[in-house]
Structures are given as structure tokens and as C-alpha cells.
Amino acid sequence: MVKISSNFDSGNIEVIEAGSPSNIRLNIRKDNNSDFYQWFHFRLTGAKGQLCAMTIENAAGAAYVDGWPGYQACASYDRQEWFRVSTVYHDGELTIQHIPDSDSIYYAYFAPYSMERHHDLISQAAEDDKVKMHVIGETLDGQDIDLLTIGDMAVGKKVIWVIARQHPGETMAEWCVEGFLERLLDEDDALSRQLLEKAVFYVVPNMNPDGSRRGHLRTNACGANLNREWEDPSLERSPEVFYVRGKMDETGVDLVLDCHGDEALPYNFIACFEGNADVDPAQLDLAYDYQRHLMQANPDFQMEQGYPKGEPGSANMTVGTNQLAHRYNAVSMTLEMPFKDTIDSPNSHTGWSPERSNKLGRAQLDALAGIIDRL
Numbered sequence: 548m549v550k551i552s553s554n555f556d557s558g559n560i561e562v563i564e565a566g567s568p569s570n571i572r573l574n575i576r577k578d579n580n581s582d583f584y585q586w587f588h589f590r591l592t593g594a595k596g597q598l599c600a601m602t603i604e605n606a607a608g609a610a611y612v613d614g615w616p617g618y619q620a621c622a623s624y625d626r627q628e629w630f631r632v633s634t635v636y637h638d639g640e641l642t643i644q645h646i647p648d649s650d651s652i653y654y655a656y657f658a659p660y661s662m663e664r665h666h667d668l669i670s671q672a673a674e675d676d677k678v679k680m681h682v683i684g685e686t687l688d689g690q691d692i693d694l695l696t697i698g699d700m701a702v703g704k705k706v707i708w709v710i711a712r713q714h715p716g717e718t719m720a721e722w723c724v725e726g727f728l729e730r731l732l733d734e735d736d737a738l739s740r741q742l743l744e745k746a747v748f749y750v751v752p753n754m755n756p757d758g759s760r761r762g763h764l765r766t767n768a769c770g771a772n773l774n775r776e777w778e779d780p781s782l783e784r785s786p787e788v789f790y791v792r793g794k795m796d797e798t799g800v801d802l803v804l805d806c807h808g809d810e811a812l813p814y815n816f817i818a819c820f821e822g823n824a825d826v827d828p829a830q831l832d833l834a835y836d837y838q839r840h841l842m843q844a845n846p847d848f849q850m851e852q853g854y855p856k857g858e859p860g861s862a863n864m865t866v867g868t869n870q871l872a873h874r875y876n877a878v879s880m881t882l883e884m885p886f887k888d889t890i891d892s893p894n895s896h897t898g899w900s901p902e903r904s905n906k907l908g909r910a911q912l913d914a915l916a917g918i919i920d921r922l
């Protein structure tokens with residue numbers, strides 16, 4: 548008996564019909580109080596050795612329809628190792644075709660990063676003598692908003708902020724921060740030790756715990772897109788941004804990296820704040836230099852492809868990167884990683900993956916070392 552289920556951390560699917568493995572019909576559920584949807588995560592049981600065709604009927608109405616052509620769904624038997632499976636987008640429907648080797652298999656838009664793993668990450672980091680852990684507030688669902696502070700503040704030290712998963716379905720962002728933290732806390736890594744002499748780090752590995760647990764693509768519990776809340780955050784609608792921006796006001800910011808995933812573009816790239824009316828060319832040059840160092844440290848990153856650069860004055864100041872560049876005259880950057888794969892350096896078995904996101908997170912420290920003395 549074939550069964551589809553999704554009533555678990557970050558699960559998202561609605562079953563229309565699952566009588567026959569060769570014709571399983573599904574819909575992705577919308578984020579609560581929102582029209583956004585694209586994240587899916589479900590379990591298929593009882594289908595070992597059978598050819599399964601799982602069709603997402605409402606794929607054409609998803610937030611980023613350009614995300615489907617060329618996309619291959621992620622699958623895992625043990626929820627540790629994720630691989631890609633044959634996926635076709637045709638006539639507005641997305642069909643995953645696969646013969647599972649086990650009676651229990653998970654499929655997801657990208658390798659999930661569960662709230663349980665988030666708690667492990669925070670707890671392990673907090674055990675390190677260099678780390679202070681603060682709960683800076685609560686989400687609307689009552690989850691903790693966790694901030695890690697690494698290193699001691701001292702006169703002359705730079706202030707570096709790293710935040711991830713404003714958009715909860717972009718799980719590669721937290722895989723990336725995990726790599727960043729692992730390297731930063733590695734006593735045997737000389738570059739990390741040197742950076743900690745020069746800077747203090749504030750890291751929010753998950754900006755949106757509620758959206759993460761609910762299986763949302765883009766919004767928090769009440770349907771707010773947190774990356775449109777940075778100009779005027781409120782406790783009622785966007786406490787996650789309200790508390791983090793409040794903390795930033797206390798610490799100041801020299802450089803901030805906001806980690807995301809992009810549904811459509813098969814590239815790693817960084818978006819900056821060219822569209823700000825008060826754009827500081829010196830800070831922008833540092834952001835570009837950071838990217839050149841990043842490209843050298845990890846060739847999965849590139850600078851040719853990305854979002855169009857806005858004319859000064861055209862920026863949406865509710866977006867984190869723009870607002871933070873303006874508010875603190877900081878080097879402010881949005882890192883985008885692909886849901887698909889890097890088209891210039893693909894891995895057909897995994898596509899873009901947790902492991903590659905982790906390594907790109909580690910390489911951020913090389914990039915930072917390249918510019919830190921000029922911040």
C-alpha cells in the first residue's frame with residue numbers, strides 16, 4: 548500500500564490521489580496567509596521496486612516558475628545523504644519519476660535543514676569557549692531566535708554579521724552557515740584564528756524558525772516576507788527582523804552577509820546595494836573585492852551572472868541588504884546559491900548540495916580575510 552505523508556518538521560505536500568504508484572497526484576501547500584509556495588518535502592512509503600510517477604499539479608502557480616525547467620528533485624533514504632532524481636516540467640506540471648530501493652524514501656525541493664539540526668548546531672557552538680549564545684527574542688509561534696556571538700568586542704575590532712534563512716525554504720543558506728561556523732571555530736585553522744583577532748562575529752543561522760518548521764518557502768508564521776521588513780519591522784508582524792535589527796543597532800555593522808537560495812539561476816552569486824540613493828562607492832568596491840577573493844577560494848562562485856544592478860535611487864529599502872548598507876554604511880551583501888546546480892561546474896548526482904554549500908560557507912572566511920583590514 549503506497550502512502551504519502553508530510554506531517555513532520557518542514558513537511559509540505561497535499562495529496563490529491565495516491566491510489567496507484569504510477570499516477571500519484573500532489574499539490575504544494577501555500578505558505579500560511581500568503582500566496583507563495585514552492586517548497587515541498589514528503590515521505591513515500593510502500594513503493595519499493597515500483598516505478599513511481601509523482602506529479603505536482605500546481606507547479607505552474609509556484610512563486611518562481613522559472614525554477615522548474617532544468618530542476619531535478621532531491622531524494623534520500625536515510626535523511627543524511629541526498630541525491631537527485633529524474634524530474635520533468637511539462638504543461639505546467641512537475642513530475643518526479645523514480646523507482647525507490649526502499650519502502651521509505653523522502654523527496655524535497657532541497658535537502659532539508661531541520662529545526663532539530665538547528666538546535667544541534669546552536670548547542671554544539673555554544674559549548675565553545677569563544678562563543679556566547681543569546682536568545683534575543685521569540686517568534687510568533689513561540690520559538691527562540693538564536694544569536695551566536697563569536698569573539699570578544701574590543702576597540703578597533705570589526706563587526707561582522709552573518710544571517711541566513713530569512714526565506715525558510717532556502718535551506719542551503721543554513722548548510723552554508725554551518726560550514727562557516729565549523730571553520731571559524733576550528734582551533735587548528737590559522738586563518739580563522741587571525742580573523743578572530745581582528746573581528747567579532749554575530750551569526751543568526753536561522754532567521755525564520757517558524758517558516759522552517761511549517762514547511763514554508765518564503766514567509767514567517769503570519770505570512771510576512773521577512774526580507775521586505777527591514778525598513779520598519781514590527782513585533783506583531785516581523786519580530787525576527789525587529790530583534791535582529793535592534794541588536795545590530797547596538798553593535799553597529801561593518802560587513803553583513805545575508806545567505807539565500809535562488810530558484811531559477813544555476814549560479815552562485817552575490818547581490819549588493821548599487822540601487823541605494825546614498826550608495827558609497829568605496830563600500831561597493833570592497834564588496835566586489837570580497838567577491839573576487841571568494842571566487843578564487845571557491846570556483847563554484849562566480850561574478851558574471853546574477854541579478855541586474857539597479858540605478859542609484861531605485862532600491863527597495865525594505866530589503867535587508869539595501870537597508871543595512873544604508874543604515875550602517877556597511878559592506879552589505881546577499882549571497883545566492885542555486886536550488887538546481889552550478890551550470891559551469893555541475894555534479895549530476897547531487898546537484899547543488901549541503902556539502903557544497905558547507906564548503907562555500909568556509910570560503911567566506913578567505914574572502915573576508917582578503918578585505919578585513921580595509922573595512
Ligand SMILES: [Zn+2]
Nearest residue numbers: 714717807808
Ligand atoms: Zn531568499
